[in-house]
Amino acid sequence: MTMSYSLFWGGLSWKNKLPPIKLSTDCCGRITEEIAALTGLKAGTPVSGGIFDISASSLASGINQTNKLAIVAGTWSINEYVTDKPVVDKDLFMTSIYPMENRWQITEASPTSASNLEWFITQFMAADKQLEEAKGSSVYELCNQLVASTTPDESQLMFFPFVFGSNTIPDATAGFVGVTSFHQRAHFLRAIYEGVAFSHLYHVERLRRINPQLSNVIRIAGGITHSPVWLQIFADIFQSQLEIVDVKEHGTLGAAMTAAVMEGYFPDVFAACDAMVKVSEVIHPQTDKQAVYAKKYAMYKRMLDDMQPTWKSHNPQQTIDA
16 A cells, blocks of 8 residues: 555556656756746756755855855754765654765754844834835845944843754744843844854754864855854854855855766866855954853753753743733
8 A cells, every 4th residue: 555655646646747856966958048038048058957946055155075164154053074974863854865876964044143133123123124224235234233232241141043953852932031131232132143143053063063073164155144243153153264255146056066066067066166166255253252152052052951841831822821
């Protein structure tokens, strides 16, 4: 029955309807005249197999050695490295095939990154956003200014960046802990900046337990690369050197690498990384921030442990009867 069901679903045979499996660097066809007319692309242009977006970002970050670590801090918290052997671990987010023979990508991820700031701006700073745009400025620059007006040691306000889900337990929800009459909007924003970085670090610690040889130099991409304030907070919390690659669209560059290999410009995607990835900026950690952030991160992890029974017993969708 199991075999029969796998080949016939809903009375329809689908096995022979699937396309053939191709490598990311294989030529899978060419632009037709019809598609050329619709898109403006040149007819006859070869098309490579393409690449999963997470792997594309990893390639565009120059992750072409098994000890390199990449972070994408955007809508999701993506933390990844490449290895020459697959990892099977029930607590690991994902092991996926890399677009190169005998290479796998090890990924820790959750929706706990910069999307939390987007939520805060949408819900509590809509008027500020309109005002900044009218001035020809940006609400994100205002956030940076407010965060920069505070210091990490002046507030113990903590934020769990779980508005859209967590990297601890499925039931965890977002929240600020430690609010007092002292706290102003700038402190809430700093707590968000720090909480997102703590969540990334939580993921990276899992990766380092799997691969202790991971470099302390981190390639970072995503929306936070537009915020010097947030980048410095990441560097200080991780106590790692951050490197930013000179590219706006990582996924596009990664896909272009598979096409370059397909056309024979490079023997493999690692070689394409060497030639096509350029570091444009380096952020160094401030060692004088190490102690305060180590203390705050330890508190963050203790709170995660302490909150788990509460989260498991709490249903945020449930109506409270009067």
